[in-house]
Amino acid sequence: MIALPPPKPEILAQREEIIAALHLMLPADAVISEAIRLKPYETDALTAYRQMPLVVVLPRTTEEVAAVMRYCHRLGIRVVPRGAGTSLSGGALPLEDAVVIGLMRMNRILEIDFEDRLAVVEAGVTNLGITRAVEHEGFFYAPDPSSQLACMIGGNVNMNSGGAHCLKYGVTANNLLGLKLVTPQGEIIEIGGAHLDAAGYDWLGLLTGSEGMLGIVTEVTVRILRGPEGARAMLAAFKGIEIAGAAVDAIIGSGIIPVALEFMDKPCIHACEAFAHAGYPLDAEAMLIIEVEGSVAEQDSLLGKIKEICARFDPISMKVAQTAEESMAIWKGRKGAFGAVGRISPDYLCMDGTIPTGELPHVLKRIGEMSVQYGLQVANVFHAGDGNLHPLIMYDANSPGSFRDAENFGADILRLCVEVGGCLTGEHGVGVEKRDLMPVQFHGHEIAQQRAIKTAFDPRWLLNPHKVFPLETMPQ
Amino acid sequence: MTAPVSTLLTPSSEAEVAQLVAAAAAAGEPLAIEGNGSKRALLRPVQAARTLTTRGLTGITLYKPSELVLSARAGTPLPEIEAALAEHGQMIAPEPPDTRAIFGSDRPSTLGGIVASNLSGPRRITAGAMRDHVLGVRFVNGAGEVQRNGGRVLKNVTGLDLCKLLTGSYGTLGVLTEVTIKVLPAAEASATLVVAVRDVAAGVRALSAGLTSPYGVTGAALLTDGAMLGMGGAVALLRLEDFLESVTYRAARLRDDLAARGQVTLVAQHASRALWRSVRDATPLGATAEEAIWRVSVRPSAAPAVAAGLQSAFGARLMFDWGGGLVWVAGPATEAAHAAVAEAAAASRGSHTLFRAPEPLRAAVPVLPAEAPALAEIGARVKAALDPAGVLNPGRMRAGS
Numbered sequence: 001m002i003a004l005p006p007p008k009p010e011i012l013a014q015r016e017e018i019i020a021a022l023h024l025m026l027p028a029d030a031v032i033s034e035a036i037r038l039k040p041y042e043t044d045a046l047t048a049y050r051q052m053p054l055v056v057v058l059p060r061t062t063e064e065v066a067a068v069m070r071y072c073h074r075l076g077i078r079v080v081p082r083g084a085g086t087s088l089s090g091g092a093l094p095l096e097d098a099v100v101i102g103l104m105r106m107n108r109i110l111e112i113d114f115e116d117r118l119a120v121v122e123a124g125v126t127n128l129g130i131t132r133a134v135e136h137e138g139f140f141y142a143p144d145p146s147s148q149l150a151c152m153i154g155g156n157v158n159m160n161s162g163g164a165h166c167l168k169y170g171v172t173a174n175n176l177l178g179l180k181l182v183t184p185q186g187e188i189i190e191i192g193g194a195h196l197d198a199a200g201y202d203w204l205g206l207l208t209g210s211e212g213m214l215g216i217v218t219e220v221t222v223r224i225l226r227g228p229e230g231a232r233a234m235l236a237a238f239k240g241i242e243i244a245g246a247a248v249d250a251i252i253g254s255g256i257i258p259v260a261l262e263f264m265d266k267p268c269i270h271a272c273e274a275f276a277h278a279g280y281p282l283d284a285e286a287m288l289i290i291e292v293e294g295s296v297a298e299q300d301s302l303l304g305k306i307k308e309i310c311a312r313f314d315p316i317s318m319k320v321a322q323t324a325e326e327s328m329a330i331w332k333g334r335k336g337a338f339g340a341v342g343r344i345s346p347d348y349l350c351m352d353g354t355i356p357t358g359e360l361p362h363v364l365k366r367i368g369e370m371s372v373q374y375g376l377q378v379a380n381v382f383h384a385g386d387g388n389l390h391p392l393i394m395y396d397a398n399s400p401g402s403f404r405d406a407e408n409f410g411a412d413i414l415r416l417c418v419e420v421g422g423c424l425t426g427e428h429g430v431g432v433e434k435r436d437l438m439p440v441q442f443h444g445h446e447i448a449q450q451r452a453i454k455t456a457f458d459p460r461w462l463l464n465p466h467k468v469f470p471l472e473t474m475p476q
Numbered sequence: 477m478t479a480p481v482s483t484l485l486t487p488s489s490e491a492e493v494a495q496l497v498a499a500a501a502a503a504g505e506p507l508a509i510e511g512n513g514s515k516r517a518l519l520r521p522v523q524a525a526r527t528l529t530t531r532g533l534t535g536i537t538l539y540k541p542s543e544l545v546l547s548a549r550a551g552t553p554l555p556e557i558e559a560a561l562a563e564h565g566q567m568i569a570p571e572p573p574d575t576r577a578i579f580g581s582d583r584p585s586t587l588g589g590i591v592a593s594n595l596s597g598p599r600r601i602t603a604g605a606m607r608d609h610v611l612g613v614r615f616v617n618g619a620g621e622v623q624r625n626g627g628r629v630l631k632n633v634t635g636l637d638l639c640k641l642l643t644g645s646y647g648t649l650g651v652l653t654e655v656t657i658k659v660l661p662a663a664e665a666s667a668t669l670v671v672a673v674r675d676v677a678a679g680v681r682a683l684s685a686g687l688t689s690p691y692g693v694t695g696a697a698l699l700t701d702g703a704m705l706g707m708g709g710a711v712a713l714l715r716l717e718d719f720l721e722s723v724t725y726r727a728a729r730l731r732d733d734l735a736a737r738g739q740v741t742l743v744a745q746h747a748s749r750a751l752w753r754s755v756r757d758a759t760p761l762g763a764t765a766e767e768a769i770w771r772v773s774v775r776p777s778a779a780p781a782v783a784a785g786l787q788s789a790f791g792a793r794l795m796f797d798w799g800g801g802l803v804w805v806a807g808p809a810t811e812a813a814h815a816a817v818a819e820a821a822a823a824s825r826g827s828h829t830l831f832r833a834p835e836p837l838r839a840a841v842p843v844l845p846a847e848a849p850a851l852a853e854i855g856a857r858v859k860a861a862l863d864p865a866g867v868l869n870p871g872r873m874r875a876g877s
Contacts, residue, residue, distance in 0.1 A: 116775045160633045187850040194775035199827040199844040205640025209633045229690045249542040255661035354629040386630035426631035450636045456857035
């Protein structure tokens with residue numbers, strides 16, 4: 001289990017005064033302090049960890065955020081920012097002595113400019129909400145995390161969220177132009193703007209993925225893209241994991257970068273098929289979903305080339321969607337993968353390591369061995385083009401020791417990812433979940449260097465101090 | 477370019493870089509940091525008795541074409557990397573410029589140099605900047621410690637992203653010793669639609685029309701004088717790159733879409749590639765050796781106003797890339813001209829870089845826009861966190877830092 005830093009007793013003792021002070025700077029409905037209304041804020045999508053916060057505030061403007069930050073800074077009160085609470089790594093987990101700043105009421109779209117291909121939105125606008133606001137002109141916002149219906153752009157920026165289509169379109173960091181940020185001291189600063197590559201240090205790049213440790217993002221300027229003429233998927237099923245991996249190498253080696261290239265292993269295929277009835281081949285050891293874009297003729301040509309490549313790897317079956325509906329059916333199982341696993345197991349942990357794609361067969365074999373050793377089932381779904389692996393470890397929270405075993409199994413998988421040249425997290429973030437594994441990937445002086453940069457932004461370590469870095473390295 | 481008066485240190489290993497920087501930090505003696513020194517005339521001059529070059533750290537250390545990843549030591553010349561990639565039909569997608577002509581240097585950029593300056597070419601508009609393709613770095617910080625950040629995989633959000641912080645930091649936060657980049661397949665075919673346009677405003681609108689089409693335009697530039705293409709007046713250039721049949725199909729569709737905006741001609745394959753190399757290297761700007769060159773980054777629709785202002789201020793010569801969002805400016809190397817550029821960039825809420833100028837001007841003016849006080853304070857603390865003794869490239873980006 002992950003430890004949290006001890007609360008500051010003097011802050012806990014002042015709780016009533018703090019609530020009263022927050023009421024003075026915010027509208028009455030923006031301060032939440034009753035236990036029953038605080039309950040929804042005690043956890044995020046890593047539900048195994050729970051901690052009630054001191055108080056929650058739900059500001060509607062950047063100025064309100066800044067006022068709260070100035071106050072908290074003056075009194076030395078810790079602050080935890082929160083978007084939709086969809087983090088799988090405990091990124092929104094509160095502290096007992098912390099004010100949670102929820103950005104969900106800052107949900108206005110401030111500007112859309114198709115000619116300059118950008119949108120300015122508040123942090124609480126959902127990821128899909130951006131696409132919904134621009135799709136009538138054929139545009140979209142590219143990063144598409146599985147939680148895109150609920151997750152908010154402010155959270156996406158802080159976790160540098162990815163998605164199934166980032167092989168072609170990149171992750172959040174590659175699709176931003178500017179931010180409005182409230183510093184831990186409560187100052188409002190603008191980073192970047194409506195232009196590319198603002199001169200000076202790349203603050204935009206450093207802040208993206210900084211997991212709410214450096215400042216509170218209140219506004220985001222994103223790039224919006226015109227969508228392609230169309231997109232279509234195909235499915236290819238293989239007799240072995242190595243064979244499917246070799247097919248992936250051959251596709252990329254041919255010069256084709258599909259817009260998505262997803263890999264599922266046998267347990268995952270079975271779980272998804274039972275859930276979605278997508279027509280997945282149940283006799284396959286591994287399956288690829290490959291999506292291409294362009295006009296119908298371009299799709300036909302690219303899918304033809306990919307089919308030819310896959311045919312060299314003795315596939316069990318291949319199915320090229322002929323229509324958008326058939327494409328959706330192919331995707332339906334994959335998009336429901338987490339839900340499908342949730343149906344066959346009472347609880348599961350979703351891991352997120354990245355590996356060099358060539359290591360896939362070796363890594364999946366080792367995961368299989370660990371699964372036997374721990375006595376826990378695992379289903380693997382994988383963004384094959386970019387090496388981002390999502391093993392879903394199934395456990396039963398009601399069975400004694402099961403959660404601890406699942407956590408240990410997950411940690412072993414992440415150690416393996418680092419051992420083969422990969423990393424602890426590809427798109428979910430370190431949060432609290434992987435915090436104590438940071439020394440597996442970084443030397444002590446490398447963690448100290450990153451910590452020193454956190455200190456440069458937040459000298460008193462008030463903002464999300466319990467995330468990303470091992471607790472013992474936290475300044476007292 | 478004047479040769480540096482400072483003593484050149486040429487370490488041949490990362491450990492040696494670390495030793496030299498640690499010793500400099502202990503002695504409080506500043507070091508100028510460079511690769512091949514090909515871009516010394518970019519930004520501010522550094523006053524340091526000694527220059528540490530990474531040109532002794534060379535060689536590709538990892539290249540996996542099917543994993544789209546390449547690592548090389550920082551001093552590896554860019555042409556060597558590009559040649560290795562070309563053997564496998566791959567490329568550095570942001571197409572960094574060949575800076576030899578513009579800086580009058582006989583040496584090519586090194587990988588470390590192009591990353592430290594975050595220089596990207598025309599494909600930046602759709603493929604992202606150099607900083608978007610840096611997957612991992614090894615560097616020596618100002619305390620002489622070897623640091624690693626990022627890695628060799630395409631997706632990685634583990635810890636703070638110092639790869640992006642180091643990219644474009646011009647050696648002021650650390651000495652890059654090895655860089656891992658994402659590489660991509662080079663397209664089979666290239667074609668450019670050349671649209672004759674009335675003026676800059678019409679040209680930027682034509683570029684926007686291309687970039688808001690569904691055809692995947694990978695270059696969008698505007699030349700105020702189409703003479704190099706045998707055309708009078710301004711020309712908008714829109715590039716398509718992909719498999720040949722796709723490029724053929726999309727060029728025809730896009731050509732129809734653009735027809736109402738002016739006469740459209742097609743430049744294909746070899747000629748198209750040559751054209752974009754010249755745009756990448758700002759050749760059409762035609763800056764003379766005595767002139768200063770600025771890069772101004774603005775939202776594309778603001779480019780015509782910036783252009784008009786600078787033409788009336790000092791008769792600036794201009795070219796545009798990134799759909800109008802990058803304005804290349806050539807003009808007299810004077811403080812007045814620089815002030816006009818800085819003012820025009822600020823008025824359009826963009827940013828300027830004094831890209832090339834004789835040393836007296838670069839030493840006298842802020843070559844980059846000032847940051848808001850709260851951000852500048854954070855910047856000073858971040859610099860101190862990485863380079864506590866302040867020995868790495870002092871004054872390279874801003875005076876007194």
